[in-house]
Amino acid sequence: MSFHIVLVEPEIPANTGNIARTCAATGTPLHLVRPLGFRTDDKTLKRAGLDYWHSVDVNYYDSFGELRAALADRRFFFATTKAQRLYTEFRYEDGDVFVFGKETKGLPPELIEANRETCIRMPMTDAVRSLNLSNSAAIVLFEGLRQNGFLGLT
Numbered sequence: 001m002s003f004h005i006v007l008v009e010p011e012i013p014a015n016t017g018n019i020a021r022t023c024a025a026t027g028t029p030l031h032l033v034r035p036l037g038f039r040t041d042d043k044t045l046k047r048a049g050l051d052y053w054h055s056v057d058v059n060y061y062d063s064f065g066e067l068r069a070a071l072a073d074r075r076f077f078f079a080t081t082k083a084q085r086l087y088t089e090f091r092y093e094d095g096d097v098f099v100f101g102k103e104t105k106g107l108p109p110e111l112i113e114a115n116r117e118t119c120i121r122m123p124m125t126d127a128v129r130s131l132n133l134s135n136s137a138a139i140v141l142f143e144g145l146r147q148n149g150f151l152g153l154t
Helices: 013-026 043-048 064-070 109-114 133-147
Strands: 004-008 030-033 058-061 076-079 097-100
Touching (some): 004 013, 004 133, 013 030, 013 133, 030 064, 058 064, 097 133
Parallel strands (some): 004 030, 004 097, 030 058
C-alpha cells in the first residue's frame, strides 16, 4: 500500500515530470485527470522525469468523478491556498490520496467547497500566490510518509 498523488488538469510538463520522479522514488502511484496541458510524449515531461518513468504507476482519468470512483475506499485531501487548516494538522494513513490542481488556477471551486473539511494548505508569506506544484506535492507526500515511518523506504 502507499499514498496516491492526483494532479487535476496539470498544465506544465516539467512539474508533472518532477512529481513523477518523486513518485518513482517513493513507490507512489500518480493519477492524472484530463485534460492535460501537454502531450504525454512531451520531451520536457520525459526530461523532468529522467529515466524513471518505467518505475511510476501512472493512471489516467477523463474526469475527477471517474478517479473518485476508482479510489472510492480512500480518504482524499485537497491542497489549496484557500484551505483553513495546515497540511500538518492531519494524521495521514497509508492509502490516503493527495489532490493538487492546475498550476494557473488550482483546484476547481466546486471540489474545494464539496471537500472543505479535508482541504489542506502550506503556510507561506503573502509575497507569493502559491508554491510550485511539484514542491507542494513533495512536501505533503513526505509529511504523510514521515508520519507513517516512511513505509519501508530506506
